[in-house]
Amino acid sequence: MNAPPEPFVPPEHQGKLGHALIVAGFGTAEEHAEALAPLADGVPPLFEMRTPLPFPGLQRMLDEAAPVGILSYDKGLTYTDLNDDVIALLDEYVPRKTSPMSFCPTFHLGGAYTAVDEDATAFGGVREPMYVMSCSAVSPDPDVLIADTAWVRALWTELTPHAANVASYVNFVVEIEEDRVRRSYGPEKYDRLARVKVAYDPENVFHRNANIFPALAV
Numbered sequence: 001m002n003a004p005p006e007p008f009v010p011p012e013h014q015g016k017l018g019h020a021l022i023v024a025g026f027g028t029a030e031e032h033a034e035a036l037a038p039l040a041d042g043v044p045p046l047f048e049m050r051t052p053l054p055f056p057g058l059q060r061m062l063d064e065a066a067p068v069g070i071l072s073y074d075k076g077l078t079y080t081d082l083n084d085d086v087i088a089l090l091d092e093y094v095p096r097k098t099s100p101m102s103f104c105p106t107f108h109l110g111g112a113y114t115a116v117d118e119d120a121t122a123f124g125g126v127r128e129p130m131y132v133m134s135c136s137a138v139s140p141d142p143d144v145l146i147a148d149t150a151w152v153r154a155l156w157t158e159l160t161p162h163a164a165n166v167a168s169y170v171n172f173v174v175e176i177e178e179d180r181v182r183r184s185y186g187p188e189k190y191d192r193l194a195r196v197k198v199a200y201d202p203e204n205v206f207h208r209n210a211n212i213f214p215a216l217a218v
Helices: 028-040 055-058 085-094 110-116 142-162 176-184 186-202
Strands: 071-079 106-109 130-139
Touching: 071 142, 085 142, 130 142, 176 186
Parallel strands: none
Antiparallel strands: 071 130, 106 130
16 A cells, blocks of 8 residues: 555655555553564564554544545455465556555454354355455546556456455455355355345345345345
């Protein structure tokens, strides 16, 4: 992503392209420092900020990256590992984006996420440690969005052979394709949700999303 024009970013680095690492810790300051200690053996960061913040602050951390009224286009993938091939493709493609707001947010799912039974909730995907990535074109300019939508599609196509699931998290599915929605949930979970849809929305009124068709309409 491009470094934002925020007070914690030195002026000489604002707007420059790079990689940002966000680590949220819910333990003590000492536990947080211990978790971050291995980073000292890596590439020195251009800048960093460590601060306590309330949980709503964490939830709103990326809000300014997608303000109300912004134009966007997403395609998502999941990976069991961010291997050298994936990293090489990101290094190759990210500098090609046009908008400074376009980026590839990547989330590691592990810990408590894996402690929930796969069939216990409607959340799509397996309950195994994984990385979820969104290739995101973001811009207030329609012409720039067109350019970065092509960038997203090209990057996504190159990344697909390395992915565990091309369906991904449903919030990262912009082009609603029934097959990708079904693959996002998995066939058994999708069929269960389709039966629930019959009970609560048999006419499929709520369909402007990653839509699950009522079972009777499938």
